[in-house]
Amino acid sequence: MFVMIGSEADKLSKGLFKDALNLIWLENINNGKLMIKQLKCKGWSNTYIWTPRQATQFKFSGLFPRFQFCNRPLFPLPVFAVAANNLFMLKNPLTKTVDFHGYEKSMVEEVGRDMGFQVRLIYSELGEINGSAALGLVHSGKAEMTLGFLSLTLLRSKHFAFSYPHEDTVIGMFMQRPNPLKKWLAMVWPLDNLTWLAIVANILLFTVAFWLWLGPWNTSIFSAFGVVLSFLLKKGLTGYHLNGRIRSHKTRLFLLGWMTAVFFLKIWYRSTLRAVLISPWQHTQPETFEDVLQMKPDVYLFGGGAADQFISNLDVPVFKELRNSPGYKRIAFQELGQTIELVQNDPSTFLINGIMSNYKQTMNQVFNAQNVVQKIYSYESKQILHSTSNTILASVKKELNG
Structure with a gap:
C-alpha cells in the first residue's frame, strides 16, 4: 500500500493509478479537515473525512481492516508531508521547528504496531545517526536533514518511502521487524x-x-x-x-x-x-555518512518537491558518493518540469511519472532487490511536454519488457 499526501497524490490519481497495487490518499481540506480515500479495484472507495479533533483520536487499527484491495493484504509504505502538519504535529512557532510529540508520534507508532513494523523517526545533524528514540527535530530547508535521513535509511532499510515538502515536516520510516532467529x-x-x-x-x-x-x-x-x-x-x-x-x-x-x-x-x-x-538492527552505529556508504546498500529514494534536489544538485562529496554507489536508484514523483530537471541533473534517476499507468508492474520490479529495473528513463523536455501519456507509456513498457 502506498500512502501519499497532498497534491502529489492528486496528480497521480486522475486515471493514472488504475493498476496501482494499493493507494491511500490523504488530502488536507481547506477547512482543516483531513480526507482519506482509497483506490480500490480501479476506482476510489472508502472515503473518510476527519476533523482535527477526530484525527487526533483515530487509530489505524480501526482504519486499515476496512481498506482491502481486491481481497489482497495491505503493505504499508507511508509518506508524510506538509498536508498533515496541522493535524499530526506540534510546531514550535518560535523556532519554526517540529517537535515529534503528540499526534504524529502516536500515529506512526500505531501504524507500526498494527502492521508489524518497527518505526524510527530521526533528528539529524551532518552525518549523525540517531534511531534510538522516536523524538527529534528537523529543520526546514537544510541539507543536513537530507544527509542524516539517508544515513539512517541506507543502513537500516531497503524498502522505505518519504517525501520532502517545502516546510517543516516529520520524516517517517517503516521497516519490517527482523527475523526472530536472526535477532x-x-x-x-x-x-x-x-x-x-x-x-x-x-x-x-x-x-x-x-x-x-x-x-x-x-x-x-x-x-x-x-x-x-x-x-x-x-x-x-x-x-x-x-x-x-x-x-x-x-x-x-x-x-x-x-x-x-x-x-x-x-x-x-x-x-x-x-x-x-x-536497536535490533546493529551493534555499533556508524559515526559518519561515509561509514554507511561503505556498506554499499541498495537505495530506493522516493522524493518529491524542491528539497529532493539537494541530492541531485549540491556539489557535495558525500552526495556524489551516494549517486555513484552501486545500489543507488532514485524514484521520482515529480511534476513534469521538475522531473525533467531531476533527470538531467541526476542521470541515475529511475523516473516514475504521473503518466505511467503500469505502476503496479514497475513497483513490483523496483521492490524486488534481486531484479531491480536497471533502465534509466530520461526524456527530452520537448518530448515530454508534447507527447501523450500513451506514447510515453508505450515507450516505458517497451523498455521494461525489453
Missing part, C-alpha cells in the same frame, strides 16, 4: 569485548565451583563460602553445619553455578543484549 543470533554474534570477558569469567567461576565440589573439605576459602551462603540463605537450605561446611555437593554446585549465571547475564545484558533490545 537471537545477533545477540551472541559477533561477540564484543565485554561479552568475551563475561564468557571468561563464567568459565573461571564454574572452574572454582568444580574445584569446590571435588576439592578438600578443610580449605579456608570453602569455609568462607559456607559462612556467607549460610547467612544469605538462612542456613537450612545448604545443609550448613556448625563447622562451616556445606554438606551437599549438589547444593554447592547449584548455588555457585546460579551465582555465576547471574554474573554472566548481568555482563551480557550490559554489553550485547541491551544494545540488541534497543
Whole structure:
C-alpha cells in the first residue's frame, strides 16, 4: 500500500493509478479537515473525512481492516508531508521547528504496531545517526536533514518511502521487524569485548565451583563460602553445619553455578543484549555518512518537491558518493518540469511519472532487490511536454519488457 499526501497524490490519481497495487490518499481540506480515500479495484472507495479533533483520536487499527484491495493484504509504505502538519504535529512557532510529540508520534507508532513494523523517526545533524528514540527535530530547508535521513535509511532499510515538502515536516520510516532467529543470533554474534570477558569469567567461576565440589573439605576459602551462603540463605537450605561446611555437593554446585549465571547475564545484558533490545538492527552505529556508504546498500529514494534536489544538485562529496554507489536508484514523483530537471541533473534517476499507468508492474520490479529495473528513463523536455501519456507509456513498457 502506498500512502501519499497532498497534491502529489492528486496528480497521480486522475486515471493514472488504475493498476496501482494499493493507494491511500490523504488530502488536507481547506477547512482543516483531513480526507482519506482509497483506490480500490480501479476506482476510489472508502472515503473518510476527519476533523482535527477526530484525527487526533483515530487509530489505524480501526482504519486499515476496512481498506482491502481486491481481497489482497495491505503493505504499508507511508509518506508524510506538509498536508498533515496541522493535524499530526506540534510546531514550535518560535523556532519554526517540529517537535515529534503528540499526534504524529502516536500515529506512526500505531501504524507500526498494527502492521508489524518497527518505526524510527530521526533528528539529524551532518552525518549523525540517531534511531534510538522516536523524538527529534528537523529543520526546514537544510541539507543536513537530507544527509542524516539517508544515513539512517541506507543502513537500516531497503524498502522505505518519504517525501520532502517545502516546510517543516516529520520524516517517517517503516521497516519490517527482523527475523526472530536472526535477532537471537545477533545477540551472541559477533561477540564484543565485554561479552568475551563475561564468557571468561563464567568459565573461571564454574572452574572454582568444580574445584569446590571435588576439592578438600578443610580449605579456608570453602569455609568462607559456607559462612556467607549460610547467612544469605538462612542456613537450612545448604545443609550448613556448625563447622562451616556445606554438606551437599549438589547444593554447592547449584548455588555457585546460579551465582555465576547471574554474573554472566548481568555482563551480557550490559554489553550485547541491551544494545540488541534497543536497536535490533546493529551493534555499533556508524559515526559518519561515509561509514554507511561503505556498506554499499541498495537505495530506493522516493522524493518529491524542491528539497529532493539537494541530492541531485549540491556539489557535495558525500552526495556524489551516494549517486555513484552501486545500489543507488532514485524514484521520482515529480511534476513534469521538475522531473525533467531531476533527470538531467541526476542521470541515475529511475523516473516514475504521473503518466505511467503500469505502476503496479514497475513497483513490483523496483521492490524486488534481486531484479531491480536497471533502465534509466530520461526524456527530452520537448518530448515530454508534447507527447501523450500513451506514447510515453508505450515507450516505458517497451523498455521494461525489453
